[in-house]
Amino acid sequence: xxxxxxxxxxxxxxxxxxxxxxxxxxxxxxxxxxxxxxxxxxxxxxxxxxxxxxxxxxxxxxxxxxxxxxxxxxxxxxxxxxxxxxxxxxxxxxxxxxxxxxxxxxxxxxxxxxxxxxxxxxxxxxxxxxxxxxx
Ligand code: CO
Numbered sequence: 266x267x268x269x270x271x272x273x274x275x276x277x278x279x280x281x282x283x284x285x286x287x288x289x290x291x292x293x294x295x296x297x298x299x300x301x302x303x304x305x306x307x308x309x310x311x312x313x314x315x316x317x318x319x320x321x322x323x324x325x326x327x328x329x330x331x332x333x334x335x336x337x338x339x340x341x342x343x344x345x346x347x348x349x350x351x352x353x354x355x356x357x358x359x360x361x362x363x364x365x366x367x368x369x370x371x372x373x374x375x376x377x378x379x380x381x382x383x384x385x386x387x388x389x390x391x392x393x394x395x396x397x398x399x400x
Contacts, residue, residue, distance in 0.1 A: 266354045269347035272395045273311065273318040277334055277342040281308055281323035288312055294319065300374045301325060309374045320345070320374075343381070343391035351378050351396035358382060370396070 278284035281299070288294045296310040297318075306326035312319045322342060324331035333342060348354045351370045358365060364383035373379035373395060382392040 266357050267349050269349060271317045272345040272347040272393075273320045274341070275320040275322055275343040275345065275391075275393070276340065277330060277337075278321050278323050278339050279334055281310060281321055284321050284323070285310055285312075288319070288321070296321075298375065302374055305329070306331065311375060343393050345379070345393040345395050348394050348396055351380060351394055354394055355380055363387070366391075370394075 276284075285296055294312040294314060297313050299308065299310045301308045303325075306324055306328035307330050308323045308325050310321045312321070322330055324334060330342075355365065355368070355370065359368075363386040366381035366383050367379075370378035370380045377395055377397045379393055379395050382394070384391045
């Protein structure tokens with residue numbers, strides 16, 4: 266498994282527009298895309314930052330993210346690591362006994378494939394693996 270870099274850092278927010286206004290005003294960062302993931306009940310915005318990005322995630326209904334916000338409030342939600350071979354990486358994680366949230370990669374908000382590792386196995390940090398796939 267080869268890590269290609271820190272793909273993005275995910276931050277849970279309760280109001281995406283307010284958060285976007287803050288990031289623009291405070292840091293001059295602007296969203297390159299805003300996507301609604303209906304099946305996960307989240308809306309996400311990606312803000313490019315150097316060779317990585319900040320992903321702001323807002324719940325648009327009941328789900329894992331709304332529960333996270335109820336329990337812990339706004340804040341750091343996950344880190345996303347870029348990998349070259351997500352299927353091989355997941356196999357390796359499984360062999361190591363790492364608990365997976367996604368046994369099978371799923372389409373990511375920006376295209377490509379993503380899979381989450383369970384924080385129980387990763388020192389309490391939700392880790393997303395991302396593979397950019399060319400169409
Ligand atoms: Co993410």
